[in-house]
Amino acid sequence: MTFDLNILWFILIAVLYIGFFVLEGFDFGVGLLLPVLGRTDLERRAIINTIGPHWDGNEVWLLTAGGATFAAFPHWYATLFSGFYLPLFLVLVGLIIRGVAFEFRSKSPGAQWRRLWDWGIFVGSLLPALLFGVAFANLTRGVAIDADMNMRSSLFDLLNLYSLLGGVAGVLLFATYGAVFLSLKLTGELETRAAGLARRLWPFAAVAQILFFGASYLETDLLTHIGINPGPLPFAMLATLLVAGLFILRGRNRGWTFALLAFTIAAQTAFTFGLLFPRVMISSLDPAYSLTIYNASSSPYTLTVMSVVALLFVPIVVGYQIWTYWVFRKRVEAKPEGLVY
């Protein structure tokens, strides 16, 4: 198979999802841990402010992945989003509530008001974190796609043991990742508490990941289908997760721990896409009905135009996003005088 634009766009979309999970992963974790970690209103505000300048930009990775799928693989976009109708709807509801909650919660002082939005942040982080795991597990397992590229799986088909395990594993990994992130971004007692949470969460995350990884060999065509040979990637992924765990338990090298978990998430996403390749959606009804990077794609002309645009602008976007992380590299203190609302 020679390298062509279809492969380039498959890789680009994988990169967009990797960017989304690596960045929004800790945002979800922060949202999940908000009610546990923040004991006072001020503490909760400080926790939110660790991702305050970034969460919206992080979320755009998902919107861009959606747009890129539409542009490069219209059939993938159409089949995926009409097929995963209700899960995607719940993801949207979660993201809507969460985004508004970040902006609205501190703009009125009532206790009731803030409690409501804090709930919103928690639920709005839980729903997408869980459902993305469910959706990707189903993608690699295969769904009921008919000869007309329409997905006929019901909601209950999508909620199988394997996919739920994927969802739970994702939630736990994001929560651990978020705890490590918070231990890097907060100070004093909050920092200590965040590190403590990471210690308690990591074993659950590790067990869930290993179970899910094992189940993947049984539930997908990983062993028989030759797409991209993942080589040592799955083992590197597990190794980084375990080394991160060692660091977490010893309370050392938080920066490295964060990087290792980011790598775990990136590697797992890459692994998922590798499993699919060169398919983009696997039909459980008939392998011939699967969507591939060729039968689902746009015309060569459109792919060329989009390639030029992407190669010009992706580096610029990555550049200024990195710059804003640099600007806000300082830790956030739970003191009224430093907090932006």
Place this chain on the structure above:
Amino acid sequence: MDPTLLAQWQFGITTVYHYFFVPLTIGLTTMTALMQTLWFLNGQDVYKQMTKFWGKLMLINFAMGVVTGIVQEFQFGMNWSEYSRFVGDIFGAPLAIEALLAFFMESTFLGLWLFGWDRVSKRAHLASIWLVAIGSLLSSVWILIANAFMQNPVGYELRNGRAEMTDFLALLFNPSVQVAFPHVIGGAFTTAGFFVMGISAWHLLRKSHVDLFKRSFQLGAIVGLIAIGLTVLNGHEQARHMIASQPMKMAAAEGLYVTEDPASFSVLTIGDFEGNEVFSFRIPTLLSLLSYNQLTGVVRGMDDLQVEYEARFGPGDYRPPAFVVYWSFRAMVGSGFAMLGLAVVALVISLGDLTEKAGRWLALYPLAILLPYVANSTGWLMTEVGRSPWVVHGLMKIEDAVSPNVSGEAVLFTTIVFTLLYGALMAADLYLLRRFAATPELAFGPLDAHAAPDLPAPSLVGTD
């Protein structure tokens, strides 16, 4: 349950709702950037206060625009998968480019602006608000390029059972974009101008923060007048384009059933919208004049177009729901001209002392905030409903565009949840806008919101 009808309702509800926030985001971000530029240049405190005050309202509104925009990115695939397959080769490109060029820029630099007051240099901070404003403008360009293909398809060929792009530049320079973009941007700045004038007038009537709101009102009047003037002028260009590209929409907007030459302009027509007029007041030849800039010219009526379209596209009803299109058009044009008048008055009284005699006029402006919202919503209603039965004019009908694998029940369920959720969020949004609009001190910084009490932890999952 008919999934097509339900999906149309869902698209209508979510899109009109999204568009409550978008024009104000575009216009008010730019106006906030202007205010901050004034502060940057002359250092007067009042401009800093203006930046903080209007910036806060902009942020509240911005959040709603962002989250409702997420739905827009995905609902084509969810409810309109056949549409997505048919036009994805063309329509997906501007959407992806919009995300890559505009959404990243808006969201990243808005974060930098909001949290960066003391973290980056004044210059970089000012640049960041301008980048947000430019991002929101870019976003509107790309989404209009996508929409223009539905109104006036260009730069494509029908291949492999779908529309495939053959000329990217033709897509970018679609004549429909060239008339729609100035109109939409004009509408956005009009919205911001009237929003600023309305809230400023409310404060001036109460003699609160007179200096701040006088300057704000003046700026609102200047921006509002320029914007509404250009929007009205451009509306004329748009009508001329529409006559050529979508004559059926124009005929419906005018309640014109029979072809006329010279064509009369309907000021008010009451009928059963089956072609039987009960009452009609029309100005002779005006429609021809508006359409062609001359006293004669054929403007075709719906009945004749129907016959023509049946011959071209086969049997079917090619007439849009004239009732909606006709009244939307009138509501848009009517509020447009009302705003033009109000903007002129605003500029005149701005020259005098706004808290004295001329200030009696001020009482009009808080209510006038609604006018741009009426015009924005009805303008899009007319544009989108007026295109039916087509989803892509002349190429694909709405009934062929929906997802075949999504049940009516599913669409009904999501529509109900979206509507309830959006209703609740609107209540929260209006509550916050009112709170911050009425009490400017909340937004002045640097100790802005620290009066917030330290609340006990919510026991969500059993803290401690």
